[in-house]
Amino acid sequence: MLEIQNLRVSVLDIDDSEILKGIDLKVNNGEVHAIMGPNGSGKSTLANVLMGRPDYVITEGDILYDGKSIVALLPEHRAHLGMFLAFQYPAEIPGVRPWQFLKAALDARADARGEEKMSVRDFSKLFDEKVEAVGINPQLVKRSLNEGFSGGEKKRHEMLQLEVLKPELAILDETDSGLDVDALRIVAEGVNSMRSPDRSFIIVTHYQRLLNYIKPDVVHILIDGRIVKTGGPELALKVEKDGYKPYTSVGATA
Template sequence: MLEIKNLQASVVDIEDSEILRGIDLRVNKGEVHAIMGPNGSGKSTLANVLMGRLDYEVTGGDILLEGKSIVDLPPEQRAHLGMFLAFQYPAEIPGVRPWQFLKAALDARADARGEEKMTVRNFSKLFDEKVEAVGINPQLVKRSLNEGFSGGEKKRNEMLQLEILQPSLAILDETDSGLDVDALRIVAEGVNSMRSPDRSFIIVTHYQRLLNYIRPDVVHILVQGKIMKTGGPELALEVEKDGYRNYLPAGATA
């Protein structure tokens, strides 16, 4: 599914700003990978670089999706190929309603893939079902996208988009931050219900907490822009107990 080879990335237009310093990672179809790391380790950057955020520049290495390099593709084309990023801080967009936004997203993807667009009627039905499944207040989605939403509501809205767009590779960038236990459960239920042999997940998180609800197949520890250790779910528990100190250079704290 996804193969990351010796990936290096910096902040655009800032010298000596390398954040990712040679990452190798392979995510197979149907797998759930967790990427854990202390603040400033580059885990959020990795999520954003995978989706093509323009603030970062890939300075070396490659990202292959189904064997094809995607580093030169704009974000929308990565989305058309089946990628999705759930944002840590979803943008507030005045005057754009979630319904309209998601219909436009699906239509654009259908256009790019040469598929037929979903009818308004079918889309409305799907939208209403998913709104109920994700547990968003239906009044909320009649308003502007994310505007005035609480932190939890924004994350639920990300889950709504995930459910409707049905990507083949979903990246969750610290989706658990700022969530209470109920909201956390909803995010986890969303992910768990969407797990399938054809869909992969990359879950970026600082804490092990979310992994109590979503059991990853593989856990990576990312520190200072490099993967320091890869293991099974037990690695997350180890971090929960000992923190990241075993992976930090001598004298550093996290």
């Protein structure tokens, strides 16, 4: 599904700003990968670069999606392929209601794929159903998207979008940060209910906490722009116990 090859990334227009220093990663269909790392390790950058954020420049390497390079594709075209990024800090969009925004997103993707657009009626039904499923106050979806929402409300809206758009590859960028246990459970339930043999997840997180609820197939430790260790779910538990310290020296010598 996704293959990252020796990916090196710098910040656009800033010299000596390399953040990712040669990442190799392969995510197969149906797998859930967790990318763990301390602050500043580059894990959020990786999530954003996968989605095509224009603030970064790829200096070396490639990203293949279903075997084809996507590094030259615009963010919207990556979305049309079936990629999705749940943002750590979702933007506030005054005057645009979540309903409107999601319908526009679905329509744009249908257009790009040459598919038929979902009727307003079917969309409304799906939307209402998902609003309830992710535990959003129905009054809230009548307001502007993310404007004045609490951190938890914003994250629930990211999950709402995830569940409505049903991507084939979902990247969750620290979706667990700032969430209480109830919200965390909702996020986890959302991901777990969507797990399927043809849908993959990349879960970027600082803490092991979320992984108590979502059992990853593979765990990667990212330190200073490099993946320093890859293992199974037990690796996350080890990080929980020992912190990132034991891996720092590995990173330095790699």
